[in-house]
Amino acid sequence: MSVxxxxxxxxxxxGEFIRLFCEAFQIDYTDMAREQNADALVEHMHGLEGIRxxxxxxxxxxxVTIGQTPLILQYLSDKEGHGSGEMEVDLQLLQLQLDIxxxxxxxxxxxxPIASEVYYADQMDSAFEKAGYFRAQRIPKYLIHFDNAIAANGGPFSLGQQPSHVDTSLFQIMEGLDYMFPNYMKEMQGTWTYLEGLQGAVPEIEGLAEYLASEQxxxxxxxxxxxxxxxxxxx
Ligand SMILES: N[C@@H](CCC(=O)N[C@@H](CS)C(=O)NCC(=O)O)C(=O)O
Incomplete structure (x- = not known):
């Protein structure tokens, strides 16, 4: 049955974090609002009952109807048998997914930085200030943390040779940062070597290369x- x-x-x-995982691990899913539209999503969500x-x-x-990206990834990983097989390690993977x-x-x-509801154009000054701190402090702090996690098992993935839901998500944040801060990321190239290795290894996962090259x-x-x-x- 399609998820x-x-x-x-x-x-x-x-949503892309979920798609990447499903594509990499060949989990059958239907991207409902892309097949319909945003209105269908709103209508579907409002029609849900119980704890939504x-x-x-x-x-x-x-x-099973669940939200929260890390929870969805943990659930699908567990259900489809793509965890590590050890509870302690699976909890550490979930911990990393929550860090992500x-x-x-x-x-x-x-x-x-001020509010999601306010246009970027109306909070540009604060965004400019925030971006400076983000590049200088937060990106290095998080990326060193993720780099160390991969290094712990020798890479190229966080479990070593076996890919997991954490790896497709780390790939997406590296791709996202390259898009968002191309100058900064270029300057920092070579700083997070395990993450860079992972960024190269994830597209090699069978099934993912085709997806990454597709219009999807x-x-x-x-x-x-x-x-x-x-x-x-x-x-
Ligand atoms: N912690 C949630 C965040 C979910 C979230 O913020 N979703 C965004 C789209 S990416 C949204 O539609 N938010 C609506 C809102 O916050 O009102 C997760 O990781 O899935």
Missing amino acids: ELWYWPNIPGR PFAPPYIVDGD ADFVEEVHSVHH RMEFNEDGIFRHYEELDDQ
Whole structure:
């Protein structure tokens, strides 16, 4: 049975973390709002009963309806048998996925430091200031943390030779940062060698190369989380 993925159809956003995992591990899913539209997503979400997801992405898999990107990834990984086989390690993978979610939230707050509801153009000064701290402090702090996690098992993936949901997500944040801060990332090249190795290894996962080259792979854009504004990449 195909897993229903419900996510905004015009941005890669957090939905792309789910797509990448499903594509890499050949999990059958249907991208519902891309097959229909955003209105269908809103209507579907409002029609849900009981304890509902707060925001997309969420999945419907038979009787299971859950939101929160890390939880969805952990659930699918577990269900499809792509965990490590050890509870302690699987919890550490979930921990990393939650760290990634925290980072993604911070990435978004670079261009929307005051409020998500306010246009970027109306919070540019604060965004400029925030981006400076983000490049100088937060990116290195998070990326060193992720780099060390991969190094712990020797790479190229966080479990060593076996890819996991953490790796497709780390790939996406590296791709996103390259798009958002091309100057900064170029200057820092060679700093996070394990992450760079992972960024090269993930597209080699069988099934993923085809997806990445296809039209289904959504490009980053200025409505999503990783946005390129030249002024925020100033060195
Ligand atoms: N912590 C949630 C965040 C979900 C989230 O913020 N979704 C965004 C799109 S990427 C959204 O539609 N938010 C609506 C809102 O916050 O009101 C996750 O990791 O999935």
